[in-house]
Every structure is written in C-alpha cells, then in structure tokens.
Amino acid sequence: MLSSQDIAKIRKDTPGCSDKLFFNSAGSSLPVREVVDRQINYLQEEALFGGYKTMAKYASEAAEAYVEAAKLLGCEPHQVAFCESATVAYYRVISTMRFEMGDVILTSELDYISNFIVFDQLRRKHNISLAFLKKDVDGSFDLEAVRKQFTELHPKMVAVTHVPTSSGVVQDVIAIGKLCNEFEVLYLVDGCQSVGQLEVDVKAIGCDFLSCTGRKFLRGPRGTGFLYVSDRALTMNLVPISADGDTTIWQSADEFEYGNTAKKFETFERSYSNLLGFGAALKYLNGVGIKNIEAYNTTLGNHLRNGIKSKTEILLMDHGSNLSNIITLYHPNFQLEKVTSQLDEHQIYYSIARKSMAFLDFAQKGVDWAIRLSPHYFNTIEELDEAIDILATMH
Ligand SMILES: Cc1ncc(COP(=O)(O)O)c(C=O)c1O
Numbered sequence: 012m013l014s015s016q017d018i019a020k021i022r023k024d025t026p027g028c029s030d031k032l033f034f035n036s037a038g039s040s041l042p043v044r045e046v047v048d049r050q051i052n053y054l055q056e057e058a059l060f061g062g063y064k065t066m067a068k069y070a071s072e073a074a075e076a077y078v079e080a081a082k083l084l085g086c087e088p089h090q091v092a093f094c095e096s097a098t099v100a101y102y103r104v105i106s107t108m109r110f111e112m113g114d115v116i117l118t119s120e121l122d123y124i125s126n127f128i129v130f131d132q133l134r135r136k137h138n139i140s141l142a143f144l145k146k147d148v149d150g151s152f153d154l155e156a157v158r159k160q161f162t163e164l165h166p167k168m169v170a171v172t173h174v175p176t177s178s179g180v181v182q183d184v185i186a187i188g189k190l191c192n193e194f195e196v197l198y199l200v201d202g203c204q205s206v207g208q209l210e211v212d213v214k215a216i217g218c219d220f221l222s223c224t225g226r227k228f229l230r231g232p233r234g235t236g237f238l239y240v241s242d243r244a245l246t247m248n249l250v251p252i253s254a255d256g257d258t259t260i261w262q263s264a265d266e267f268e269y270g271n272t273a274k275k276f277e278t279f280e281r282s283y284s285n286l287l288g289f290g291a292a293l294k295y296l297n298g299v300g301i302k303n304i305e306a307y308n309t310t311l312g313n314h315l316r317n318g319i320k321s322k323t324e325i326l327l328m329d330h331g332s333n334l335s336n337i338i339t340l341y342h343p344n345f346q347l348e349k350v351t352s353q354l355d356e357h358q359i360y361y362s363i364a365r366k367s368m369a370f371l372d373f374a375q376k377g378v379d380w381a382i383r384l385s386p387h388y389f390n391t392i393e394e395l396d397e398a399i400d401i402l403a404t405m406h
Contacts, residue, residue, distance in 0.1 A: 076290030188217030
C-alpha cells in the first residue's frame with residue numbers, strides 16, 4: 012500500500028504535477044524526471060559519438076528494458092518487442108496472418124478505433140467479417156452466448172481491448188482467454204489503457220499477443236510501445252511484414268531465418284533514447300509496484316466517482332461492474348466550448364472523448380462527446396476534491 016510519504020516522493024519525482032490538476036494519464040501522462048534526463052543524456056552522447064557506438068555502449072541497459080517489461084507483464088524478456096506505438100505493434104501482429112474470404116474476427120464493440128480501421132481494411136481487401144462478443148444486460152460478456160459464437164463462427168482470431176479509451180470498464184479478457192485456449196484461437200489483447208494502471212498478467216489472460224503504448228499509464232516517452240508475444244505464437248512462425256535484417260538471417264536466395272523471439276516484431280532503426288527512457292519509466296513503475304499502484308488508483312477512482320455522484324449533477328458515463336480510472340462525464344446542458352474553457356481556466360488537464368473515436372460505444376450512450384478524466388498514482392485525494400468542487404459549478 013502506498014503511504015502518504017510514498018505519494019509525496021512520487022510527486023517530487025514528477026516535475027509536471029505540482030502546478031496543475033493533471034488527470035490525463037489515459038491521454039499522455041507525466042513522466043518522472045529520470046525518464047526525461049535519460050533521454051536527453053543519451054541524445055547528447057549520441058550527438059558526440061554517433062548512433063552505433065552509443066547504442067553498443069548501452070546495450071546492456073537496453074536489455075534491461077526487456078527485463079522490466081517482462082517483469083510487469085509476467086512473461087520472459089524474449090517475449091517482448093519494443094515498437095513506436097501500440098498501433099504499430101497491433102498492425103504488425105495482423106500482418107503475420109493469412110486472411111481468407113469468410114474469415115471471422117471476433118471482437119468487442121468497445122475496441123479502439125485503430126483496431127477497427129485494421130479490421131475495415133481486412134474486410135475490404137480479404138472479405139473477412141467481424142462479429143461482436145455477446146454481452147449481458149450489465150455489459151459483461153455473456154460467456155454462454157460467447158461459447159456458442161466460438162462453436163458457430165469458428166473465428167480466425169479474437170481481438171479484445173482490455174480497457175477502452177472511451178469508458179473505464181475493464182473487459183473480462185481472462186474469461187475470453189480461456190475460451191481462446193479451449194478452441195485454439197489466436198488471441199490479441201489491446202492493453203494500451205490497462206497496463207500501468209492495473210495489474211496485467213499475460214499468462215493469466217492467456218493471450219498470444221498484447222499491445223501497449225508507453226506514454227499513457229506507464230508514463231514513458233512519446234513514440235514508444237511494446238508487444239508481448241506468447242511462446243505458442245512464436246513457435247507458429249508468424250512473421251510480421253516489417254521484419255528486417257536486424258533479426259533475420261538470409262540463408263539462401265529465397266530462404267530467410269526469422270528467429271524465434273519477439274524481436275522479429277521490431278525494426279533495426281528506432282530511437283534508442285526513447286527505448287532507454289521507456290526502460291527507466293518501466294523500472295520506476297516496477298519499483299513502486301503495480302499492485303500498490305492499482306490499489307491506490309482504485310481509491311482515487313472510487314473517490315472521484317463518488318464525489319461526482321454526490322456533489323454534482325454530472326452524469327458518469329462508464330457502465331459496468333468492474334471500472335478503472337478512465338472516468339467519462341457528461342451533462343445534457345454542457346456545451347463543449349464552454350466546458351473546455353472552464354476546465355482550462357482552472358488548470359484541469361483532461362481529454363475529450365468523442366463519438367468519432369468510439370462510434371459504437373457513444374452511439375449506444377446517445378452522446379457525441381464526454382469529458383475524460385484519468386487520475387493516476389501521482390494524484391492525491393485533495394486534488395480530486397478540488398476538481399469535484401470545480402465540476403459542481405459547471406453546468
Ligand atoms: C485502447 C487503445 N488502444 C490503442 C491506442 C493507440 O495507441 P498508440 O497511439 O500508441 O498507437 C490507444 C490510444 O489512445 C488506446 O486508447
């Protein structure tokens with residue numbers, strides 16, 4: 012459990028958090044000082060000695076980033092690939108697969124827009140179709156109905172976003188993973204909004220792939236992300252179209268050996284300052300402990316939701332029995348421009364979640380946009396109370 016001294020230290024390590032009410036970790040969070048220092052120092056050295064010499068000098072530090080990512084996800088370092096973003100990681104996974112007309116991808120209505128764009132392209136190019144995992148009235152997966160979908164649709168792949176960008180609901184990726192394993196279906200989880208705020212154990216989920224970004228709840232640099240690849244997927248010889256000469260051996264005129272680690276999902280050319288900065292962010296987060304972070308985040312999320320319910324007339328738009336720290340708010344009297352200028356005026360940092368980014372979710376909720384607040388473990392209860400008082404004046 013994080014003590015008030017721990018939080019004070021974390022806040023001291025986070026230069027951006029003291030002069031504002033920063034609740035946008037689901038967008039792009041605040042890094043700790045040592046992450047930014049690591050990036051800057053590396054870049055300065057790279058400028059003096061060139062990219063290759065500097066990369067070689069810090070090879071063992073770079074290797075540590077894989078160890079930290081693996082520690083966080085409950086996997087092995089060889090199962091981790093670093094990428095430039097979650098979207099890049101995601102489409103590299105999709106590019107490993109041979110889709111044919113009539114193939115079905117089973118997904119959720121709450122999946123991320125980039126994932127839907129990939130599916131749309133597969134539909135146009137390969138005539139695949141999409142089906143949505145069936146839900147109960149309370150929004151949880153209806154596992155009996157989903158089992159039926161597995162037997163009737165024979166999905167080629169199941170793809171689920173763990174925590175959607177537009178809603179705090181935590182989708183039951185473990186239950187879906189059990190079915191994927193039983194029916195031997197490849198399973199891709201988008202962990203972009205869950206990793207870093209919640210404990211995410213890829214073995215417990217039973218996924219073949221999990222994609223994630225660095226800048227959100229992991230508090231890493233922009234332009235970073237990673238991908239977990241299961242040993243099952245690695246032994247299936249699935250190769251992304253982006254694999255390059257760094258990890259591949261050209262054996263004969265038309266034979267390439269692609270290797271058996273997640274590194275084939277990386278490319279040789281990338282930002283080492285970002286990689287080492289991301290490694291420092293992961294190390295810091297592991298040092299605080301994801302169980303501690305999740306417990307404190309639950310306290311923050313409950314406090315904010317309860318305060319909004321009891322002290323304001325604003326509607327909480329997230330539905331479901333298991334909610335995380337993406338908190339979306341709306342009131343029919345809200346006018347977007349007015350609301351955003353009021354939030355800006357009070358130095359509240361937020362995002363606006365829009366229907367154009369989460370069409371199916373927001374069409375069901377009947378709104379075009381919502382304010383999204385996403386407190387994280389450097390925030391305090393006092394900050395939340397300040398924000399609740401401001402929100403109470405805002406309709
Ligand atoms: C659930 C989810 N998946 C994927 C992404 C895409 O991440 P990136 O911008 O790193 O590609 C986001 C970004 O907001 C997201 O919220």
